[in-house]
Amino acid sequence: MEKLAQIINKIRANKGNAEPVALTPQTRLREDLAFDSFDLAELTVHVEDAFGKDIFEDGVVDTIADVCKRLGI
Amino acid sequence: MPTDKPFLRDDGRVLTYAQLLGRVNATRDYVPVLKTGDLFLLAENFVRALATDSDLVLLDSDLTDTEIQSLQLDGVNEKAAVKNPRAFENLDALFAAIKASRSALTLFTSGTTGLPKKVTHWFSALLERARVKEGYDAHVWGLAYNPTHMAGLQVLLQVLLNRSGAVNLFGKPRQFVLEQIAHCAITHLSATPTFYRMLLPAPKTYPSVQRATFGGEKSDAALYEKIRALFPNAKVNNIYASTEGGALLASSGEFFKIPDALSDKIKITDGELLVHKDLLGQSQTFALAGDFYKTGDQVQFDESDPARFKFLGRKSSLLNVGGYKVNLEEVEDALRALAQVADARVYGKANSVLGNILCADIRLNEGASLEISELRTALSGRLQDFKIPRKISFVDSLQSTHTGKLKRT
Known part of the structure; x- marks a missing residue:
């Protein structure tokens, strides 16, 4: 979960959002973090590098809980 | 009404x-x-x-x-x-x-x-x-x-x-x-x-x-x-x-089929879709092969029905990123134009969200440093958002092919 938070905050920092956010399982990637499809694509790449899994491979994830479930963390 | x-x-x-x-x-x-x-x-x-x-x-x-x-x-x-x-x-x-x-x-x-x-x-x-x-x-x-x-x-x-x-x-x-x-x-x-x-x-x-x-x-x-x-x-x-x-x-x-009405206007040669110039707008920059425009879109025939085919991807240096076509060379040029960048290779990687995600390997000039957020800001003045690479790696050397061209895949 900590690793995932690092990745997400890095993506936000790359977009110019310097303030890290605290994630909860209910945090929604699109609505709460304002991730667009390009940000989600960036997320899948970094998560795959770190965890070896494509979180969007067979379906679509919405919340941090969905991502964790997909990753088994 | x-x-x-x-x-x-x-x-x-x-x-x-x-x-x-x-x-x-x-x-x-x-x-x-x-x-x-x-x-x-x-x-x-x-x-x-x-x-x-x-x-x-x-x-x-x-x-x-x-x-x-x-x-x-x-x-x-x-x-x-x-x-x-x-x-x-x-x-x-x-x-x-x-x-x-x-x-x-x-x-x-x-x-x-x-x-x-x-x-x-x-x-x-x-x-x-x-x-x-x-x-x-x-x-x-x-x-x-x-x-x-x-x-x-x-x-x-x-x-x-x-x-x-x-x-x-x-x-x-x-x-x-x-x-x-x-x-x-x-x-x-x-x-x-x-x-x-x-x-x-x-x-x-x-x-x-x-x-x-x-x-x-x-x-x-x-x-x-x-x-x-x-x-x-x-x-x-x-x-x-x-x-x-x-x-x-x-x-x-x-899977697509070429409709009968267009059978003499659209054809497939060497796995690439070709479109007759009559169906196109006017541009000085079309690369025509005879009367046909080479779209650069590669297709594969259906094994069970050879009249049907599906699209595989692009042949040229154009990459489809979420429906936008990105010219890899243009992005490389924009990266190379930055003072800190010695050379860059831009390529696509298959991605489950966008189809392809734009990646860049970047070699910096000696002693130069560049944060990804700075790089993105610098590029955003030069390129539209969809052309800005989302996976950026700083590398010591770039791979090239045997012809000396940058290797893309």
Whole structure:
């Protein structure tokens, strides 16, 4: 979960959002973090590098809980 | 038709057909080279140009000054007199003029040589591809494509000619899109696979949608199934279109067939789709093989039915990222133009969200340092957002092929 938070905050920092956010399982990637499809694509790449899994491979994830479930963390 | 019927809706604003007529008649000027983020202004200028046979150049609203300079365009957003000034008594007169329009429309597409490619279409050729039928006025379209690109213009045209309605969804966040589909009872959607993927998973189904069309990039059968579940009353189909030639092929799944009427105009050679020049707009930069334009789109035949084929991807240095075509060389040039960068290699990596994600390996000058956020900021002044690499690695050396060219894959 900590690793995932690092990745997400890095993506936000790359977009110019310097303030890290605290994630909860209910945090929604699109609505709460304002991730667009390009940000989600960036997320899948970094998560795959770190965890070896494509979180969007067979379906679509919405919340941090969905991502964790997909990753088994 | 009631004249106060909505033509366009954008973020809570409404432009009715009666208001459109009023705006078109209000002045005899138009903007021949228009760059605007205001959809109503774009539509009004588009309609006034068409109805008065005036030529029009459309630019993306997020083009940077550097990109505009590279296109060598003068007079961006300057007014000029329309070609055949006249007032339109009513909507019928306006639409009759549009249908007889002799305007030329110029759009830009990602070029293969670095500069965006300028393509000019006779409006009459686009008109032929629009489908007009009684009863279509009840349609409500979701405008999910950029209205300055061929696909978006074709949606606008389809809406206008049938006097249907359209709701702007282009570049809007997912929650807004879903709310608008329900609230405006959208019946027709034409969008990229990336757009549809963004809608999933949705909290409910949307029965108002009658047709969901895919285009702009390669899609897959699994996504069609999910979209069929999201829009239970919709027919799902797939079109192949390009800025060069507009919508050319349609199918109900991932496999296409060349229709009989186009059998001498579209062919496949060495696994690449070729389109006859008669079907294209005018451009000095088309690479023609005889009378055919090599699209660079690679196809594979269906083993069980050799008349059917599906699209595999791009042959050239153009990469499809979420429905946008990115010229890898242009991005490499922009990276190399940064003071800290010694060299760069830009390539695509298959991605489950965008189809492809843009990646860059960058070698910095000795002693130079560059944060990714700084790099993104520097590029955003030079390139449109979709051309900015999202996976960036700083490397000591770049791979090259045996010919000395940068290796892309």
